[in-house]
Amino acid sequence: MNPSQGNAVQRPPIDAEPVLRLAGITKRFPGVVALNSVDFDVRPGEVHALLGENGAGKSTLMKVLAGKHQANEGKIILGGEEMEFENPKHAKRAGVVLIHQEQSLVPEMTVAENIFLGSLPKKWGNRVDWRKLREDTNKILETLKCSFQHDDLVGSLSIAKKQMVEIARALVFTPRVVVFDEPTASLTDHEKPVLYDVIHSLCDQGVGIVYISHRMDEIFHLSHRISVLRDGEYTGTVNTCATSEDEVTRMMIGRSLELDHASKPSEFGDNMLEIRNLSVKRIFEDVSFNVRKGEIVGMYGLVGAGRSEVAETIFGLRTPVAGDVVLDGEVVNFRHSHDAVAAGIALVPEDRKDQGLILGMNCRDNMTLAGLGTVSSMGFMKGSAERTVYDKYQQAMKIKTPGWRQKVGNLSGGNQQKIVIGKWLHTHPKLLILDEPTRGIDVGSKAEIHALVKDLAKSGYAVLVISSEMPEVLGLSNRIIAMYDGRVTAEFDGDSVSEDELVQAITGMGKPSPTAAVTG
Numbered sequence: 001m002n003p004s005q006g007n008a009v010q011r012p013p014i015d016a017e018p019v020l021r022l023a024g025i026t027k028r029f030p031g032v033v034a035l036n037s038v039d040f041d042v043r044p045g046e047v048h049a050l051l052g053e054n055g056a057g058k059s060t061l062m063k064v065l066a067g068k069h070q071a072n073e074g075k076i077i078l079g080g081e082e083m084e085f086e087n088p089k090h091a092k093r094a095g096v097v098l099i100h101q102e103q104s105l106v107p108e109m110t111v112a113e114n115i116f117l118g119s120l121p122k123k124w125g126n127r128v129d130w131r132k133l134r135e136d137t138n139k140i141l142e143t144l145k146c147s148f149q150h151d152d153l154v155g156s157l158s159i160a161k162k163q164m165v166e167i168a169r170a171l172v173f174t175p176r177v178v179v180f181d182e183p184t185a186s187l188t189d190h191e192k193p194v195l196y197d198v199i200h201s202l203c204d205q206g207v208g209i210v211y212i213s214h215r216m217d218e219i220f221h222l223s224h225r226i227s228v229l230r231d232g233e234y235t236g237t238v239n240t241c242a243t244s245e246d247e248v249t250r251m252m253i254g255r256s257l258e259l260d261h262a263s264k265p266s267e268f269g270d271n272m273l274e275i276r277n278l279s280v281k282r283i284f285e286d287v288s289f290n291v292r293k294g295e296i297v298g299m300y301g302l303v304g305a306g307r308s309e310v311a312e313t314i315f316g317l318r319t320p321v322a323g324d325v326v327l328d329g330e331v332v333n334f335r336h337s338h339d340a341v342a343a344g345i346a347l348v349p350e351d352r353k354d355q356g357l358i359l360g361m362n363c364r365d366n367m368t369l370a371g372l373g374t375v376s377s378m379g380f381m382k383g384s385a386e387r388t389v390y391d392k393y394q395q396a397m398k399i400k401t402p403g404w405r406q407k408v409g410n411l412s413g414g415n416q417q418k419i420v421i422g423k424w425l426h427t428h429p430k431l432l433i434l435d436e437p438t439r440g441i442d443v444g445s446k447a448e449i450h451a452l453v454k455d456l457a458k459s460g461y462a463v464l465v466i467s468s469e470m471p472e473v474l475g476l477s478n479r480i481i482a483m484y485d486g487r488v489t490a491e492f493d494g495d496s497v498s499e500d501e502l503v504q505a506i507t508g509m510g511k512p513s514p515t516a517a518v519t520g
Contacts, residue, residue, distance in 0.1 A: 011047070011224045013239045018077075019044045019208045020065075020096070020177045025074035027060055029410075031402055034060045037074070038234045040227055042177055042208035047199060049211045049219045049240070052229035052252055053442040055400060055412030058212050061229070062179045065210075066098035067091035078176065089118065095176030099166050099183060107155030112137035114154050115168045140168045145194045159351070160187050160303055167195065178202060179210040184218060185440045196222065214442050216245045228252055253444040264478060264494070265457040269293030271329070272462035273431050275314070278323030283309045284486035287323070291431065296453065296463045298477030298494065300470070301506045305483040307466045308350055311433050314464075315347040316340040328430060341370065344430035348420050348437060350466075352413075356420040359409030363401055364390040366408045366419050371426045393422030398448060414445030421452070432456060435466045450476060470499060482506050 018041035027035040035057045042048045052058050063069045065076060067085030076083045078094060085091040088098065105114050112133050113120070121136065123129040137150040146164050148157060154165060163183065170178050180199070184192050199209055199222060213219055219226060220240060227237040228251040235251050273291040278284070284306035291297045299307045312318045314325055316334030324331050327343055334340045340347075349355035357366055367390045368375045375385040390404050397418045401411060408419055417437065424432065434453065438446040453476060457463050467473050473480055477494035482505035490505040 011222075012241050013224050014043045014046045016043045016045070017080075018042055019079060019206075021075075021077040022061070022065060023075045023077065025061060025064055025071050025076075027057075027064055027069060028072050034232050035064070035071075036233050038229065038232070040234070042210055043224075044206040044208055045203045046225065047203060047209040047211050047223045049213070049223035049226045050229070051212075051214075051219065051226060051248060053412075053414070053444045055231075055415065056229040056252075056442075057232040058229055059181060060232075062098055062181060062210065062212065065091070065177075066096055066179065068098075092173055095174065096179075097170040097173055097175045097177070098179040098181065099170050100181060105154045105162055105165060108153065110151050110153060111141070111148060111157075111165055111168075112150040114165055115140060116172055117169075119172060136172075137168075140171050143171065144168055144198065158303070160191060163187055164191060167198065171198075175202070175207055177208045177210065179212070181212045182214070182440050183211075184213065184215065214440065214446070216248070216443075219248075220245070230254075249443055252442070263451075263454055264476070265294050265296060265454060266478075268295045268478070269460070272327070273314070273464070274324075274326035275310070276324040276326065278310070278313060278320050278325065280309060280313055280318050281321050283318075284483075287483075287488050289481045289488060289491065291462045291464050293462050294457055294460050295478050296457045296465060296476050296494075298473040298480045299464060299466045299483065300468075300473045300480055300502060301483035303468065305506065306486040307483055308435055310483075311347060311435055311464070311466060314340070314431075314433065315345055341427060341429075344428075345433065346370070346424035346427055346429035346431070347433045348417075348424055348435060350435040350439070352416055352420050356423075357408050357416060360407060362405050363394070363399070363408055363411070363419060364404035367393060367423050368426065370423045374426070389426055393418075393425065397422055397452065412445075414441045414449075417441055417445070417449065421449070425456075429461070431462045431464065433464045433466070436468065437465060438467075438469070438472060446472075470502060473502075474499075 021041040023039055025035050025038045038057065038061055040050070040061065050058050060069065064071045067088045067090050076085065078096065083094060085094065106117065115137055116133060121129040121132040134150050141150065144164055144167065148161050154162060157165070167183065183195060187195060202209060211219070211223060223240045225237055226240055226243065226248055228235045228248065230252060238247070269292055271290045272293045275287055275289050278287045287310055289297065301307050309318060313320055316337045316339050327345070332343055353359060364386050368386050375382055375389060387404065394401070399415050399418045401415060408416060411419070437453070438449055441449070453463060453465065465473070465476055474494065480492045480494050480497060480502065481488055482490040482492065482502060484506050492501065
């Protein structure tokens with residue numbers, strides 16, 4: 001049974017006095033009350049999940065706890081003693097460690113230097129003890145079963161490996177409370193069980209764990225209790241073993257959600273995209289598939305299978321060594337992404353913060369970035385035209401923001417993703433490529449984006465969705481392309497494929513599906 005279904009008994013609540021208690025925490029920002037008198041506690045040896053939609057206040061509450069923000073009102077009580085953390089370093093010394101959702105590593109430094117940054121082992125003369133640094137780092141990496149080395153530059157690591165470095169930093173201290181904020185968002189299926197083992201080990205040592213995630217299966221697998229925030233206010237706490245995913249969802253957004261498979265588009269036109277035997281040296285080889293007008297094609301596979309690289313090649317960011325990209329019946333050879341945009345291709349990238357947005361710019365300016373020619377004249381921006389574009393997509397996509405002047409970096413993940421999608425819809429593309437469109441997004445925003453994607457396809461868009469989430473691929477796709485180790489291993493009908501068939505195909509165990517010939 002899926003642990004998030006029904007009332008499956010998982011971990012009974014721990015009967016102990018809290019190691020940490022937050023009482024009446026209120027945090028105000030200019031024009032916004034981010035937290036309003038929120039209570040929360042964690043018991044020793046407990047995994048206490050903190051849930052809520054994007055913008056509900058979860059990360060803000062944890063930043064108050066970790067000393068990054070100071071509360072306007074309320075108390076932090078750790079081990080029975082009231083504390084005031086002036087900064088994150090102060091909080092760490094007291095035993096409160098926050099593992100960030102946004103990675104805070106120094107790319108130019110080694111893994112060892114990043115893990116012990118601020119607490120490098122010293123020897124006589126206040127010099128760094130490099131031998132001890134290597135030994136201590138290797139012990140931590142061995143515990144986490146990491147495949148990289150202590151002297152690797154962090155900038156050379158994948159996103160998933162960088163996340164493991166972030167987790168390793170927490171083990172340097174002797175923590176009393178560890179906060180995991182979306183820790184598996186960038187981890188592979190192989191790395192997730194290692195993280196779970198680390199969490200169980202910390203619990204066995206009496207450490208209290210705060211676990212923030214939008215993945216319900218993780219929440220129900222790991223946690224003892226679940227607390228929910230909505231719009232900056234505390235809505236309640238339930239024991240995990242006595243609740244269900246549906247009840248928790250109602251607490252978060254006030255209603256139940258189900259992915260409606262029946263609402264998929266069902267009428268398709270001619271091929272908008274054809275990929276013929278496309279190859280990029282040492283990354284992927286002999287990839288072929290198609291996407292029809294009005295169709296949603298899902299691309300599913302493990303991290304490193306080559307999915308994102310295929311999308312980048314279609315978009316002109318990589319140069320193929322063989323094969324053809326055919327758009328609307330014509331072979332295209334894009335030298336760079338500008339050519340792809342001009343031809344009618346839009347790519348919503350996997351990493352919205354680094355690749356999709358300029359976080360220091362406001363919402364309006366981000367929304368019009370991909371189509372500046374439509375909102376400018378003789379090299380000058382037309383503010384009224386920019387506002388018209390912003391207002392159109394802000395209303396259509398229900399983007400929650402105090403106004404267009406708000407910096408995108410201050411928005412929740414779900415609203416940031418809507419800005420990225422709106423930016424590309426403004427270019428009126430023929431082909432929309434969505435790479436991990438709902439990564440790190442709450443269930444409410446996820447459902448809205450799913451509905452939007454289906455509506456776009458029904459209006460004639462050809463849509464290619466790349467996702468690591470099986471329910472998302474199954475719920476959205478008319479057809480599914482499975483990839484493993486740089487190759488297409490199978491093609492499935494999205495309504496008839498089983499989860500077992502998909503798993504076999506993306507792990508190299510399956511045989512090409514008989515529906516692979518279904519190309520219209």
